[in-house]
Amino acid sequence: MSALTLAPAGVERGARRPLSVVIAGAVLVLVILAAVLAPLLAPYAPDAIDLSASLVGTGGEHLLGTDSSGQDLLSRVLYGARTSLIAPILLLAIAALLGVVLGTLAAWRGGWVDTLVSRLTDVMYAFPGLLFTVMIIAVFGAGMTTSVLALGLAYTPTVAKYTRSVALAERRKPYIDAYRVQGMGGARICARYLVPNLGRSVIGYLVVLFGEALMSLATLSYLGFGAQPPSSDWGLMVQEGQAAVVQGALLPALVPGFAIALVVVSFNVVGVWAADRLGNRR
Numbered sequence: 001m002s003a004l005t006l007a008p009a010g011v012e013r014g015a016r017r018p019l020s021v022v023i024a025g026a027v028l029v030l031v032i033l034a035a036v037l038a039p040l041l042a043p044y045a046p047d048a049i050d051l052s053a054s055l056v057g058t059g060g061e062h063l064l065g066t067d068s069s070g071q072d073l074l075s076r077v078l079y080g081a082r083t084s085l086i087a088p089i090l091l092l093a094i095a096a097l098l099g100v101v102l103g104t105l106a107a108w109r110g111g112w113v114d115t116l117v118s119r120l121t122d123v124m125y126a127f128p129g130l131l132f133t134v135m136i137i138a139v140f141g142a143g144m145t146t147s148v149l150a151l152g153l154a155y156t157p158t159v160a161k162y163t164r165s166v167a168l169a170e171r172r173k174p175y176i177d178a179y180r181v182q183g184m185g186g187a188r189i190c191a192r193y194l195v196p197n198l199g200r201s202v203i204g205y206l207v208v209l210f211g212e213a214l215m216s217l218a219t220l221s222y223l224g225f226g227a228q229p230p231s232s233d234w235g236l237m238v239q240e241g242q243a244a245v246v247q248g249a250l251l252p253a254l255v256p257g258f259a260i261a262l263v264v265v266s267f268n269v270v271g272v273w274a275a276d277r278l279g280n281r282r
Contacts, residue, residue, distance in 0.1 A: 017273070024269035031263055035081035042075035046232045055249040065251040067237075068244050073255045080232035080256065084263070087148055087233075088213035092206050094152030099159025100202060104190055106160070107167035117164070121157035129154035130219065137225045144217075144233070147226040151216055155209065159202070166201045170194055204275030211264040211271065218260050234260050 017025075034041060043063075050070035057065050064073040106117035124132070129151070136150035170176075171194065179189050220226035221235030229236065234256040241252025 020269050021273045024266035027262060027266045028270060031081055031259075031266075032085065034078050035085055038075075038078040038082065042072075042078045044072040044075045046076045046079040047071065047230045048075075055244055055247065055252070057249075057251070064255050065249075067241055067252040068249075073237075073251060076232040076237060077234070077255055077259055080234045080237060081259070083144065083227060083231065084214060084218070084234045084260070087144060087217050088210055091148045091152045091155065091213050091217065092209060094149065095155035095159045095209075096202065096206055098153070098156040100163050100195065100198070102156070102160040103163025103165075104167050104195055104198070107164045107171055108186060108190055108194070114164075117160065121160050124154070124157040130216065133216075133220065134225060137220075142225045142228065144221075144227045144231070147217060147220045151213065151220075155213065158209070159205070162205050163198065163202060166198055167194065170197055201275075204271070204277075207267065207274050208271035211267040214260065214267070215264055 048071060050066070053062065053066050053070040054068055055066060056062050056070070059065075062072050062074070064077070066072055067076070102117050102121075106114040127135075132154050133147065133150040136153070137146050140146050140150075175193070176189060179193065217226055218233075218235030218238070221231075221233045222239045224239065227233035227236045229240070237256035238253050238260070241249075241254075241256065244250075244252045
């Protein structure tokens with residue numbers, strides 16, 4: 001009777017989410033919806049220039065004001081959410097594809113393969129990720145595509161090391177030996193069982209990395225290496241709005257800067273909670 005009484009309470013406690021996670025999740029849902037519905041929500045085209053409305057403050061025609069070119073900040077932020085959210089996903093997809101393969105290979109084969117992969121990742125760690133990215137951009141040219149590819153390579157060692165650590169623990173489980181006894185090959189075991197069982201942990205880790213990836217891309221755009229005008233990327237908007245601060249207009253830099261901070265903090269809150277939940281379910 002006591003077991004039946006305690007079971008629903010345990011389920012209820014497991015389903016309960018902290019208020020901070022609920023708020024952060026709601027913020028992310030709203031940002032994603034705003035990005036998807038940008039053509040319907042934006043009052044102006046993001047590249048519409050009106051010099052007569054340069055640096056206009058908040059008001060009925062421009063809810064968040066305008067920048068030095070008279071472009072509506074609300075419209076630019078809404079459209080910029082698309083680039084600012086999709087680019088980190090592509091970046092982490094590249095890092096996950098390469099990192100999971102390298103980390104799983106190192107954990108499964110061990111020996112000289114593990115040593116080689118570990119040394120390669122150590123060499124990558126010797127270079128700061130941003131410096132490595134700038135070096136690649138210096139060779140192949142600035143732009144969002146180059147930035148995404150370069151940062152994807154820069155994040156690969158981080159994902160590879162994490163994947164290796166969880167793959168080593170997974171590889172020691174009895175079911176791996178059971179499949180080996182049945183004559184199943186290593187590649188098949190990894191593809192059908194080992195890697196899928198790492199999915200929750202790796203996805204949780206990638207969610208935590210999303211905020212950092214967004215900040216890295218915004219930094220590159222701010223420095224002039226990432227998105228190029230007339231893009232509405234948030235990092236580029238901060239860089240373009242910096243000159244207006246001297247004239248006493250804070251909104252052109254403050255609005256996209258606040259959007260970056262809000263999304264990064266929200267992803268970090270949700271990501272840490274999700275990683276903890278997914279890790280406990282393994």
